[in-house]
Amino acid sequence: MFSIAEKLFPARTRRRAIARQLHAQIIAEARRQELFGDARIKDDVDGRVAAISIFSSFVTLRLSQADEDGKAIADLLTAQIFEGFDAALRETGVGDASISRKVRKLGEAFVGIGVAVNEALAGETPKDDLEDVLIRNQIVQPEGSEAVARHIMLAHSNLMKRSMEDIRNPQADQPLFKA
Template sequence: MALFGLFRRRPHERAGFALYTAAVEAARDPALFGEDAVPDTLEGRFDLVALHAALLVRRLHRDPDPRGPALAQAVFDAMFADMDLNLREMGVGDMSIGKRVRRMWEAFHGRALAYEKALAAADAPALEAALARNVWPDGPPEGAASRLAAHAMAFDATLAAQPFEGFIAGRAEMGLPA
């Protein structure tokens, strides 16, 4: 009987992948990229995916439903399964994939903690500073960090307004109100 347990899906795996996919789609919004915004590079794309996934994980962890943390973990697992797959598709060798994924995990974790601290305190300048430090190590273009911080705060509010039942079914409205 233990053998069958190896093939059983985790209860929130499908919803986690669907929610992570929605976060990636939100992170790919062309309006977020450009000369006066986030650079359209591998690092810039990672930063936006990390931001949107962190905001989604934050929302799920904050829900009073006891399934929230497990669903947040499923989103996190989907993210790093995707990162592993993307590295392999880019031709990164098997021997270095683990190290690269670990560095990505550490980068995500540090960013998520910084964003969580600023958002929990409703501290827009702290969020702006964290985004500036992470997304633009050489300094952001004029106004870019404040625009991204405003986007993140609006996205956080959009997620907070949604019922948990949609998330558990793998559905989330990731667009911002007009």
């Protein structure tokens, strides 16, 4: 059954559904076991936020560059990601009094990491630049930077090979970040 809002705003309903599906794929990629441990990304709130920031930045940038519909989906996707951050913080016991300050701090990290990673990948020496970003932002230790950078570069490359149609119609059995 459709709600009245869904009948009145079908484009927004469609965009929300796409954003939910993209969010699920980003979270799945950002939680891949090979990204964590042994000098790689720390398996804590900051590490998980960094991983989500990296993979979501690829998707939101690609959507935003496409058209107005893509920008709207990217905005909804970002809102869903931050709702997830808020919920995760609340689950760890962060109270209402400090939640906005902590979400703002996560937001600054989210944007900063996303911009830095996308700039690194667009540069002339993407692997070296990406490793530098990961180390400088204390996402990984130097000895774990190469493996994480390789994973990120492959995921980015695979996403960039996808058509906008594929990105706007994500399928659970066809992960965006896989060839």
